[in-house]
Amino acid sequence: MNKQLVKTLLTTVAIMLALSSVAQASPEEDRQAFVKFFHDRFPNVKGDDWINGVYAIDSASRAQWEEIEDFPPYEIYVDEGKKLFETKFANGKSLADCFENGGIGIKQNYPYFDTKRGEVVTLELAINECREKNGEKPWGWKKGKLAAVSAYMAWTSRGKKTNVKIPNDPRALAAYEAGKKHFYSRRGQLNMACAHCHMHYSGNKLRADITSPALGHTTHFPVFRSKWGSLGTLHRRFGGCNKQVRAKPFKAQSEEYRNLEYFLTYMNNGLPINGPGARK
């Protein structure tokens, strides 16, 4: 056979494989392939260490980070979040009344697909909706009080395994697929997908930054970032990463980002919650 023909055949086979996997892959098969990809790429990462992001793969920055963790910069936010969480609304109720188990130890179940509403509900969305339902003003989405309460709720959930479900509802699957599509689509003037930096080239250096594997991305949010000098939510980070490639970021808690969070968190099913976290 001549070389060109072999090449064409191989390409055809590759395309057929890609098509058949697109046609068949269930979210669970996606997740297993996703996990396998990272286990193959980073064979030295042990157990659940993925939850520590770039520090799971870069021993040099890990030492610095462990020192930071000795006096965690997010601790004051957890305290503030606890106070806010327990403060009664003007109507005498409080956030605890809106959540299962009084809001304690439930972060691992978020985001979830609400089959009555037909959309993805994140923990932050649920917190603000609880406030509004009780006649209080909603908080800003990306930092401040909302991030502090989310940090406290994550704190009470530490060690619980991420458990995102996709109910048997075509709209839930569509939300998952939309998030997946965002993750793998090129965007922005620089034409890069999340998957470029956090999957196929993860662990590479971009200037001085090593990009973290996407496996484990969601478990430690909200996060205290030294660069921000404050706590921020997952959607704040999404916006930052969209901007890096000169794409117009979506709004925090937009349907686009909620679906992205749904996909990304589903990929982390089984990994323990360790939020809030600290990063550079």
Place this chain on the structure above:
Amino acid sequence: MKKPTATLLFSLALAGLVLSSSVMAGDAIAEGKKLAFNRKKGNCLACHQIAGGALPGNAGPPLMSMKARFPDKAKLRAQIWDPTVRNPNTIMPPFGRHEILTEAELDKVVEFIYSL
């Protein structure tokens, strides 16, 4: 006497031309280097090690011996203009196709990269 003068003038003119065009190439290389290193322009150092550049990334191969790797300068320009033609999955941005660099800027970057 007339002929030698003409020849002399001609050679002088030629020398001037050669001189000014090599100065121009040198300028282009220097400007290309600035554009390649500038984070808001090429930012090639984000992914490539390049002689003289600090804090390089390593997502792409080091850029060196470019004349040996790209005997055809047009192919080098095409790689920078739109690397997805050669590799549809590449992380490298399409500097020409997405107008991250103007055509004139891209030419200067090519001159610089070709000098490595």
